[in-house]
Amino acid sequence: MSFDASEYGRHIPADVYDTAFAHLDPDVAVDRLVVLADGGPVCEFGIGTGRLALPLLRRGIAVAGIEASAEMAARLKEKPDGDRIVVSTGDFAETRVPGEFALVLLAFNTIFALPDQARQVACFRNAAAHLRPGGRFVVEAWVPDPGAFRAGAALRPIRVAQEMVLLEAAHLHPAEQRMTTTKIHLSNDGVRLLPANHRYAWPAELDLMAELAGLHREHRWADWSGAAFTDDSRDHVTVYRRGEGA
Numbered sequence: 672m673s674f675d676a677s678e679y680g681r682h683i684p685a686d687v688y689d690t691a692f693a694h695l696d697p698d699v700a701v702d703r704l705v706v707l708a709d710g711g712p713v714c715e716f717g718i719g720t721g722r723l724a725l726p727l728l729r730r731g732i733a734v735a736g737i738e739a740s741a742e743m744a745a746r747l748k749e750k751p752d753g754d755r756i757v758v759s760t761g762d763f764a765e766t767r768v769p770g771e772f773a774l775v776l777l778a779f780n781t782i783f784a785l786p787d788q789a790r791q792v793a794c795f796r797n798a799a800a801h802l803r804p805g806g807r808f809v810v811e812a813w814v815p816d817p818g819a820f821r822a823g824a825a826l827r828p829i830r831v832a833q834e835m836v837l838l839e840a841a842h843l844h845p846a847e848q849r850m851t852t853t854k855i856h857l858s859n860d861g862v863r864l865l866p867a868n869h870r871y872a873w874p875a876e877l878d879l880m881a882e883l884a885g886l887h888r889e890h891r892w893a894d895w896s897g898a899a900f901t902d903d904s905r906d907h908v909t910v911y912r913r914g915e916g917a
């Protein structure tokens with residue numbers, strides 16, 4: 672399957688990305704990451720416009736990143752302190768950033784941007800290759816929920832506020848574990864469509880990918896606050912760890 676890692680950034684302009692997700696408060700995630708990073712440095716795969724990377728940097732953790740979209744990386748660079756983050760252009764399933772890292776971060780469901788299992792396994796191996804012994808790979812992703820679909824389609828509100836509404840229209844392709852989505856951002860400035868495709872995986876499959884890469888699960892929480900992961904959890908934050916002697 673041909674794959675262009677910069678597709679996400681071409682379909683979703685960087686300024687629209689920042690507007691659509693401006694309601695997300697990064698503080699709880701950043702608090703957790705500061706502890707897990709153990710002094711750093713951190714490499715963020717799919718660093719985007721720096722939503723998490725910039726506050727992490729301002730908490731004293733050195734951050735580098737990999738990003739396929741030149742537009743997303745350029746927007747990060749324009750922001751205060753953006754010039755302090757080295758961003759390598761490329762696909763995080765294969766691009767190697769020089770150095771050894773205490774933590775590799777893959778946030779906000781971005782593992783699912785890789786279009787098949789082989790590339791997702793390659794991504795876990797690439798994360799492991801960036802880690803120093805004892806280093807951590809942190810993955811934030813949703814839990815697949817086929818029951819939310821009727822006849823293969825679903826429409827759900829993500830955020831409803833006075834000044835904006837964010838909806839997601841989705842089609843499920845269970846045979847290939849793929850989901851095609853378009854987020855619909857509505858405000859008085861107009862309508863923006865934000866398409867994104869996902870090759871989804873249940874947490875257990877991600878755990879197996881980690882094992883193939885020599886990483887072992889240390890934690891799984893329902894969110895960045897560390898809430899227990901239960902039958903009802905719709906998202907997870909999972910911490911994988913490279914062995915001390917590896």
Ligand SMILES: C[S@@+](CC[C@H](N)C(=O)[O-])C[C@H]1O[C@@H](n2cnc3c(N)ncnc32)[C@H](O)[C@@H]1O
Nearest residue numbers: 676680717719722738739740743762763779784
């Ligand atoms: C959902 S955004 C997350 C951005 C940022 N991590 C955050 O939490 O706000 C996904 C980002 O990953 C980038 N991306 C997607 N697939 C990629 C790949 N295979 N290699 C590198 N970057 C990729 C996109 O261009 C986009 O900037």
